[in-house]
Amino acid sequence: MEPIIRVRELYKVFGPNPQEGLRMIGDGLDKDTIFARTGNTVGVKDCNLDIVEGEIFVVMGLSGSGKSTLVRLLNRLIEPTAGTVEVRGRDVTRMSQRELIRLRSEDLAMVFQSFALMPHRSVLDNAGLGLEIAGIGRARRRERALEALDQVGLKAHARSYPDELSGGMQQRVGLARALATDPAIMLMDEAFSALDPLIRTEMQDRLLELQREQRRTVVFISHDLDEAIRIGDRIAIMQGGEVVQVGTPKEIIVSPANEYVRSFFHGVDITQVFQACDIMDSENIPLLAADITVGEARGRIARGAGNEAVVVDADGHFLSVVQAKRLGELTVDRPASEVAVEVEPVTEDTALAELPGRAARMPVSIPVVDAEGRFRGLVTLPRLVEALDRSRAAATGQGGL
Amino acid sequence: MEDRINIPVGDWIENAVDWILDNLEPALDGIAWFLGLLTHSFEGALLAIPAWLLVLALVALSWWRVSWRFGLFAIVALGLILGMNLWEPTIKTLSLVLAATAVALAIGIPLGIAMARSNWVEAALRPVLDLMQTMPPFVYLIPAAIFFGLGTVPGAIATVVFCMPPVVRLTNLGIRQVNREQIEAGLAFGCNRRQLLTKIQLPLAMPSIMAGINQTIMLALSMVVIASMIGAGGLGNTVLTGIQRLDVGLGFEGGLGVVILAILLDRITQSVGQRRRAAA
Numbered sequence: 001m002e003p004i005i006r007v008r009e010l011y012k013v014f015g016p017n018p019q020e021g022l023r024m025i026g027d028g029l030d031k032d033t034i035f036a037r038t039g040n041t042v043g044v045k046d047c048n049l050d051i052v053e054g055e056i057f058v059v060m061g062l063s064g065s066g067k068s069t070l071v072r073l074l075n076r077l078i079e080p081t082a083g084t085v086e087v088r089g090r091d092v093t094r095m096s097q098r099e100l101i102r103l104r105s106e107d108l109a110m111v112f113q114s115f116a117l118m119p120h121r122s123v124l125d126n127a128g129l130g131l132e133i134a135g136i137g138r139a140r141r142r143e144r145a146l147e148a149l150d151q152v153g154l155k156a157h158a159r160s161y162p163d164e165l166s167g168g169m170q171q172r173v174g175l176a177r178a179l180a181t182d183p184a185i186m187l188m189d190e191a192f193s194a195l196d197p198l199i200r201t202e203m204q205d206r207l208l209e210l211q212r213e214q215r216r217t218v219v220f221i222s223h224d225l226d227e228a229i230r231i232g233d234r235i236a237i238m239q240g241g242e243v244v245q246v247g248t249p250k251e252i253i254v255s256p257a258n259e260y261v262r263s264f265f266h267g268v269d270i271t272q273v274f275q276a277c278d279i280m281d282s283e284n285i286p287l288l289a290a291d292i293t294v295g296e297a298r299g300r301i302a303r304g305a306g307n308e309a310v311v312v313d314a315d316g317h318f319l320s321v322v323q324a325k326r327l328g329e330l331t332v333d334r335p336a337s338e339v340a341v342e343v344e345p346v347t348e349d350t351a352l353a354e355l356p357g358r359a360a361r362m363p364v365s366i367p368v369v370d371a372e373g374r375f376r377g378l379v380t381l382p383r384l385v386e387a388l389d390r391s392r393a394a395a396t397g398q399g400g401l
Numbered sequence: 402m403e404d405r406i407n408i409p410v411g412d413w414i415e416n417a418v419d420w421i422l423d424n425l426e427p428a429l430d431g432i433a434w435f436l437g438l439l440t441h442s443f444e445g446a447l448l449a450i451p452a453w454l455l456v457l458a459l460v461a462l463s464w465w466r467v468s469w470r471f472g473l474f475a476i477v478a479l480g481l482i483l484g485m486n487l488w489e490p491t492i493k494t495l496s497l498v499l500a501a502t503a504v505a506l507a508i509g510i511p512l513g514i515a516m517a518r519s520n521w522v523e524a525a526l527r528p529v530l531d532l533m534q535t536m537p538p539f540v541y542l543i544p545a546a547i548f549f550g551l552g553t554v555p556g557a558i559a560t561v562v563f564c565m566p567p568v569v570r571l572t573n574l575g576i577r578q579v580n581r582e583q584i585e586a587g588l589a590f591g592c593n594r595r596q597l598l599t600k601i602q603l604p605l606a607m608p609s610i611m612a613g614i615n616q617t618i619m620l621a622l623s624m625v626v627i628a629s630m631i632g633a634g635g636l637g638n639t640v641l642t643g644i645q646r647l648d649v650g651l652g653f654e655g656g657l658g659v660v661i662l663a664i665l666l667d668r669i670t671q672s673v674g675q676r677r678r679a680a681a
Contacts, residue, residue, distance in 0.1 A: 077585050097593075105591025116586035120604045130590035133600065181590070 002089070003050035004185065004217050005074065010047040010083035012069055012241075015040030018081045031240055043069040045241040047083070053184075054215040056207075058228040060264065061238035067221045070238065071187050074219065075108045076100055087185070105134040109178035113190035115170045117162040117177075123149065124158040126173050130181040148180035149173075151210060168199035172206070179210070185217045192227065204231050225264040229253075229273050237261050249273050270391045271353035276346050279355075279387045280368045281305065282377030287312050288336060290319060295332030297322055308365055310375055311340050318345050318375040321364040345369040348376055352391065355384055418544055429548050436500065436561075437554045443496035452488050456480075459665065466672040478661040487639065487658045494635035495662060497553065497628070498621045501560035505617050509565045510610070513572025514598065523573065530566045538563050538627050546631045556633025560624040567616035575609025576602045615670045622663050636662070 013021035021040030024033075031042045044066045051057045061067045072078040074085055076092055085092040087107060095103065109130065117126050125132075128145035136144075149155045152172040162170055171191065178186050192200045208231060211218070222228050228235045229249040236246045237257070245257035253270050256262040284305035288297055290313060301309045307324040320340035330339060345367040346358060358366055365378040421429070447455065456479045464472030482491050516523040541562055545555035579602050587601035603610070629637025636658045643652025 072585075075589055077588055101591045101593055104589055108589070110586065110589035112582045112586060114580070114582045116580065116582040118583065118601070118604065120607070129586075129600075133587070133591050133596055177590075187589070 004053040004088055005049070005051040005219070006084075006086040006089075007047055007049040007051075007074075008084045008086075010044055010070075010073060010085060011081045012043035012066075012073055012078060013040050013081045014043050022081055042066075042241045043078075044073060044080075047243050049236060049243065049246065051217060051219060053217055055233040056211065056218040056220055056231050058220045058222055058232035058235045059238060060222055060225065060228050060235055062223060065238040066241035067223075067238050068189055069241075071189050071219060071221050074187060075104055075110065105130060105181065107184045109181050109183035109186050111171070111174045111178050111186065111188040111191040113193055115162075115167075115174045115194075117170055117173055119162055121161075122158065123154065123160050123162065123165070123173050126162060127158075127176040127180050129177055134181065144182075145176070145180050148176040151179055151213075152176045152206065166199075167195050168203060171195060171203060175203075175207075175210075183216065185219065188218060188220045190221050190223070193223065200227070201230075207231060225268045229268070229270070237264070250278070269353065271388065272351050274352040274387065274391065275348060276350040276352070276355060276366070276368045276379055277348035277376065279352065279383050280348075280366075280377035280379045281383065285310055285378055287316075287375070288322060289314075290337055292336050293332065294327050294330045294334050294336050294339075297336035298324065298327050298332075301327075306365075306378075306380065308378065309336075310367060310378070311337060312375050316374040318367050318369045318373060321367060321378075323364060343367065345373075345375075346379075347371065352387060355379060356388065359384055418547060422548065432558070433549050433554045436504065436557045439503065440496055440500040440553050440557050443499050444493060447492045447496055448489070452483060456483070462669055463665065467668050471668055475665060478665065482658055482661060485654050485658065487636065487654060490634070490636045490639050490655070491658050491662060494622070494625050494637065494659070497557055497560065497625045497633060497635060498618060498662075498666070501557050501564060501621045501625070502614075502618050504557075504561045505565040505621065506568055506614060508561075509568040509613075509617065510572050513569045513610075513613070514576065514603075516569065516573040517576035517602075526569070530569060533562060534566045538624055539630075542628065542631050551632040553633055555631050556625060556628030559628050559631070560621050560633075563624040564617045564620035567620065568610070568613035571609045571613025571616070572606065575606030575613075578609065579605045611670070611673060615667065618666050618670055619663065622659065622666065626659055 011022055011025065013019075013025075015021060015035075016039055018040060020038055021034050021042060024038065024040075025042060025045060029037075031045075034040055034042060047070060049057075059067045059070060069078055073080050074087075074092070076085075076095075080093050083093070087103065090103075092100070092103065118129065121129070124142065124145050127149050128141045131141040131144055146155060146158060149158055152175050154169060154172050154176060157165065157169065162173065165173065171194075174191070192203045195203060204227060207218070210216075220228075220231065232249055234246060234248055235252055236243050237252065237260075238244065239258075239260045245252060245261055250273055252261065253265065253273055256265070286297075286300035286304040286309035288300060288309050288311045290311055292300075292311075297309060301307060301322075301324045309322045309324075311319040311322060313319055320337065320342045322336050322340045326339040326341075327336065330336075341364050343362050343364060343366075344358075346355070346369070348368055348370055350358075350368075355366060359379075359381060365380045366384075367378055368376045370376050456476075459479060460472055460475045463475040482488060512526065516526055538559070541559040542555075545559040549555035549558060583601060583605060584597070587597045592600065625633060625635060626637035626640060629635060629641050636655050639655030639658070640652050643649070643655055
């Protein structure tokens, strides 16, 4: 699929002589040397990204890693030193001022860390700012601003002023201001970082909810891996102005590119990232029909990988689990289903964190089913313990999964 | 000591003044005509209103914009002015202040905006503003009298020059102090330069600009008293007469009139700077 934002060889050098800085990057000198010799600061270095329509793309990094600069290069609040940014195939870096203003008011909205609301405007007029700038008439503007406020649950506060609202509510106004222009792309610069943890989680949920209603492309800047994992479809990790890794949350946790990336895992609960389907066994599990005899079942289990088999119906829906040791209690001609254990299966997307509790209440391995109830695999106790042990090690910085 | 260096700054200034007198006569006449018109219009309009009606209006304004206590103060203070038979000089002074302030704002606010937009303009204007503010105000009276003779107009011009710096500085400062993310928000939603100024920068700089306007009015008031030395009239004249006759009583009455006018103008203009809505 054609990416909605395509970034190629993008550089930003701040300082007295950016071009000289650029040349020194080309000569292979590092950021600190360039700064010491010329006073130029490398903000973003050789950035290449493809952001797909409809995804939440999180850019993560410590402060000073260039993530806030990167997001401002996308709508050219900061002029790039070299490279291209294409939005829907059009090169933003070559746009005239007029084209740029049009792009900003129609396609790209932005949400700021400090909310950046206008204290002299009511909530309604704040939400309608983008529309007002675009020259949309008062009645239409109010209507759309009110709709946007409704989407973030602030319709009742339309007449209030920003300083009468809590931080979380103020940022919802910031979000409504962005939504009101109905942009294809939302740039969110540390949008929830100034909020306290509970409100931050609530805002993340609200963002995900809004995404379910209408998918937009979101470029989300964050320094918090928990947040990135919660909301990100894909994450790019920046270090010293460079993008060091791009991938899904799982890919990044499973194989971090370097120590810097791994350092983000510290203290993060990655058992939320992994799901039942990531650690289940699905190969070589004997599937038995409901009317199979004990003798046949024994044979099938002996040829399988473990000491359990699963009873399914004709369409593959999970029914029960049969253990080899229980089959010994019956004669060979009895139906195996008599000793089968009927347990509650879990769905594929059940978080790893929930599985230990299930395992404790279950005499057999945990069966995993898809959304329709069809059997997908088993999470055995050894596999579960192993996964938990690895994630604990990752969280304390002792190695990845 | 005979041959010590002598830089004739005074001669240069005199030459410059002569040159202006010889060459810029029409421009000077134009300025004089305009300021004269403005001052006399204010004066004519304010004197045409019956004193009791104007007092009532000022009291109502004080009551509504500031507080009921200040409204009571306004009644007493304005009553005192009427009682001292200083109504007409007070109105003259007020007209001069209003005219000088209007001109100072019309020039000063755009200058402040220009300063905020360009570091170069700021660097160029800063020493000029320093000069305007620190030069003893009496010094302005000399060229004003030379260019425009004696009377209200040179007084008004000296006042404009003296009272302009605060509004220029505070407009510049107010715009420069607007939060970076708020500017970015304006730009990110597609503001052009004009929209950025009118929708983001000026409204957010408004408290600072209002403080500048307030300071400008206060300076104008202090200058119109001094300007009475070249015949600007009004309350300053009353004070001046008191000094010339060594009449302590008359001087004090004139001074009291100035103080009352200053307090009223200060509180009322300050209240305009505050947000026009009730607190939450």
